[in-house]
Amino acid sequence: MQINHPTYNPAHMLNVVISNQNLKNDAALARALKVAAPVISKVRNNVLPVGSTLLVKLHEATGMTTKEIRALAGIE
Numbered sequence: 001m002q003i004n005h006p007t008y009n010p011a012h013m014l015n016v017v018i019s020n021q022n023l024k025n026d027a028a029l030a031r032a033l034k035v036a037a038p039v040i041s042k043v044r045n046n047v048l049p050v051g052s053t054l055l056v057k058l059h060e061a062t063g064m065t066t067k068e069i070r071a072l073a074g075i076e
Helices: 010-020 026-033 037-044 052-062 066-073
Strands: none
Touching: 010 026, 010 037, 010 052, 010 066, 026 037, 026 052, 052 066
């Protein structure tokens, strides 16, 4: 399932989170969020959408609001 919306860019959101959390790469982010590494890869490559579970995990890990995270991904 590929998301086709002009402003949807989960890679940007992931890059910002990785940078803000001083992580090395997607694998480190996956470990920090306690998700499988392929989940991060699939989100980055628009195969999986940024779902509610991932939003909550990102919120808990970063302290950012889900609205801020959604904005970084270009959602709404």
